[in-house]
Amino acid sequence: xxxxxxxxxxxxxxxxxxxxxxxxxxxxxEEIKIGHLGLLSGAGAVAGRPIxxxxxxxxxxxxxxxxxxxxxxVLVSRDTGGRPEEAVRxxxxxxxGEGAQFxxxxxxxxxxxxxxxxxxxxxxxxxxxxxxxHRLLSPEFFHPYIFQPSSNTLYEGGYAAMIVAENxxxxxxxxxxxxxxxxxxxxxxxxSKLTELRPxxxxxxxxxxxxxxxxxxxxxxxxxxxxxxxxxxxxGGDFITLMKGMAAFGVFDVVDFVVTVGENGSxxxxxxxxxxxxxxxxxxxxDVLYWPDTPEHRAYEKALADISGEPYPxxxxxQGYIGIKLLAAAxxxxxxxxxxxxxxxxxxxxIDTPLGPMTMGEDHxxxxxxxxxYTKKVPEYPFVVLDRIELVPYESVVPD
Amino acid sequence: xxxxxxxxxxxxGLSQGMFLFILATGLSLILGVMGIVNFAHGSFYMIGAYLTxxxxxxxxxxxxxxxxxxxxxxxxxxxLLQRFLIHRLYGRPELQLVFTFAFVLIFSDLIKMGFxxxxxxxxxxxxxxxxxxxxxIRFPKYxxxxxxxxxxxxxxxxxxxxxxxxxxxxRAASLNRDMVNALGINTERxxxxxxxxxxxxxxxxxxxxxxTVSIALGxxxxxxxxxxxxxxxxxxxxxxxxxxxxxIAGQVQVFGILFFPRLxxxxxxxxxxxxxxxxxxxxxxxxxxxx
Numbered sequence: 001x002x003x004x005x006x007x008x009x010x011x012x013x014x015x016x017x018x019x020x021x022x023x024x025x026x027x028x029x030e031e032i033k034i035g036h037l038g039l040l041s042g043a044g045a046v047a048g049r050p051i052x053x054x055x056x057x058x059x060x061x062x063x064x065x066x067x068x069x070x071x072x073x074v075l076v077s078r079d080t081g082g083r084p085e086e087a088v089r090x091x092x093x094x095x096x097g098e099g100a101q102f103x104x105x106x107x108x109x110x111x112x113x114x115x116x117x118x119x120x121x122x123x124x125x126x127x128x129x130x131x132x133x134h135r136l137l138s139p140e141f142f143h144p145y146i147f148q149p150s151s152n153t154l155y156e157g158g159y160a161a162m163i164v165a166e167n168x169x170x171x172x173x174x175x176x177x178x179x180x181x182x183x184x185x186x187x188x189x190x191x192s193k194l195t196e197l198r199p200x201x202x203x204x205x206x207x208x209x210x211x212x213x214x215x216x217x218x219x220x221x222x223x224x225x226x227x228x229x230x231x232x233x234x235x236g237g238d239f240i241t242l243m244k245g246m247a248a249f250g251v252f253d254v255v256d257f258v259v260t261v262g263e264n265g266s267x268x269x270x271x272x273x274x275x276x277x278x279x280x281x282x283x284x285x286x287d288v289l290y291w292p293d294t295p296e297h298r299a300y301e302k303a304l305a306d307i308s309g310e311p312y313p314x315x316x317x318x319q320g321y322i323g324i325k326l327l328a329a330a331x332x333x334x335x336x337x338x339x340x341x342x343x344x345x346x347x348x349x350x351i352d353t354p355l356g357p358m359t360m361g362e363d364h365x366x367x368x369x370x371x372x373x374y375t376k377k378v379p380e381y382p383f384v385v386l387d388r389i390e391l392v393p394y395e396s397v398v399p400d
Numbered sequence: 401x402x403x404x405x406x407x408x409x410x411x412x413g414l415s416q417g418m419f420l421f422i423l424a425t426g427l428s429l430i431l432g433v434m435g436i437v438n439f440a441h442g443s444f445y446m447i448g449a450y451l452t453x454x455x456x457x458x459x460x461x462x463x464x465x466x467x468x469x470x471x472x473x474x475x476x477x478x479x480l481l482q483r484f485l486i487h488r489l490y491g492r493p494e495l496q497l498v499f500t501f502a503f504v505l506i507f508s509d510l511i512k513m514g515f516x517x518x519x520x521x522x523x524x525x526x527x528x529x530x531x532x533x534x535x536x537i538r539f540p541k542y543x544x545x546x547x548x549x550x551x552x553x554x555x556x557x558x559x560x561x562x563x564x565x566x567x568x569x570x571r572a573a574s575l576n577r578d579m580v581n582a583l584g585i586n587t588e589r590x591x592x593x594x595x596x597x598x599x600x601x602x603x604x605x606x607x608x609x610x611x612t613v614s615i616a617l618g619x620x621x622x623x624x625x626x627x628x629x630x631x632x633x634x635x636x637x638x639x640x641x642x643x644x645x646x647x648i649a650g651q652v653q654v655f656g657i658l659f660f661p662r663l664x665x666x667x668x669x670x671x672x673x674x675x676x677x678x679x680x681x682x683x684x685x686x687x688x689x690x691x
Contacts, residue, residue: 041517041617042616042617042618045616046517046518046616049518179662208657208661208664209662209665213619214416214653216415216654217654218657220405220409220412221405223408223538224405237519237614237616240519240614244611244612244613245612248524248529248540248542248543249538249539249540250538250540271518272518272520272521272614273521274457274521275523276521276523
């Protein structure tokens, strides 16, 4: 009986293989593959997930309009979990295994620095979406295939410093940031710009680990030192946990001003914080669903809400969206998917975005303005929104 | 830095310790009495937090009612798990690891399907929001509440362990299950109860922790290892041991982060290594024997 079952099994297996081999091949459609390295798990997923949605939206829009150079755009996504070794491994897999011709992502700056080198080695364009460290394009790490399609830490930390410098009464600043590339660059940029503008300011620093689960020792330190200003570089789940802790310990009652960078003014971070997000926090965002009130922006937000299924579309999505649009426009302009030709097409390229035109610099840094404002509770939304919004151009903080 | 700073850190260590204790004590019970390594314990904690989020933030219910409902639901889930799966795994640690870990993945995916990947928040209950001030010391009321709740739970469990028949049976079973069976006691029922209580405590831990953390996927992994460490170096099956181990772990964590933030994740393991080298059976007196 056992022997019979074995024979039947073998026949089924061989039959199945033969059948598979004979199945009619799908019509080979010309495709352009873009690998997407996402941050889709863990504390960073709140920031990473919307970016994939934005990228998918752009891909759908472009394909509906006829694709790029007559070919279909295909997005192949992977989850790096925020680990640089994983990001590097997945980059190779996407390029060598899946045949991806361009890489969008990864997310964290530790991953960006690592994957950039893979792009250099495999001569493939690496297009991160929220790369912040200004070291990414510095002379020692630069190569033709790396681009920075978001603002950087020079701009963000710098602008935050410019705002804090304006008030002469603020003399003590508590700086807290995650202890890795991004946090160090962001806080470093903030502190050096502020020292340049206001040499009288004193700093107190705190460096929790990235994705730490408890910030109590640092928060109690904040309460103890009673600074005038708190500068927060934590993002994603870290920002949420930190703010909750700060609310619980009454930090917002003892400090005059809280400023944070890293898109913490976006709805995706305001929503989980609910009432624990106080008013008057100076924060920024890549995009907010409620501003600006132009037809292009409204259309984008509606399409994003549909594809993501989120009632309040998230701010980070636009970076995934803009990245794909930039790549597609450059490939069109170059007339080929050859990497170096697309690199040349990207340099100096201006495209239209839901926030207005944006230009990719010759130096591979996108002149990306960010939305800055002060948090405020409003009746229309169950989360804090940014008030007194300004779209601050890259050049006003980092002159060309 | 003056004494108020260090004292505040000490209180922070106490509240950390008590959160850890509530979670670890259920694990200690399951491991000590039943000899089961329950990796899904962290998942119970996570489910407790998500259920509280569901009941409080989505349904707008009372926080206190939500805590009770969440914990009782976990007891139910624990009962079902024990009844249909766990009871087949006695004395087979390799299978316990595989099966309970399978449930870690299953629960995680179920939560992802039900709630998505974005972190959730639960507001502090009205009664306990705000700061408790004594002189220069300020600490959130909610955390003071947890610090007082921990010993109360410890006391109740100790009474259960020492003064009730069920407690005696549990202690006996943790020492020698076969003998208990031979004496005609239905260990199966005892174990179902124990697993249920363990799951209840894990769910309670998660529910109580929910206002203080970002409720997100991965919180199960973040707590399960520290919980195991506390159970192991506290001495298996001993509530007192788990209690003191949790207290020490809480302080080590808080002061460790203060002085060596880059080692933050390692402290609890370093502590475990030190304790086990000195006292291989943990802090409690008796080396345990389980079937």
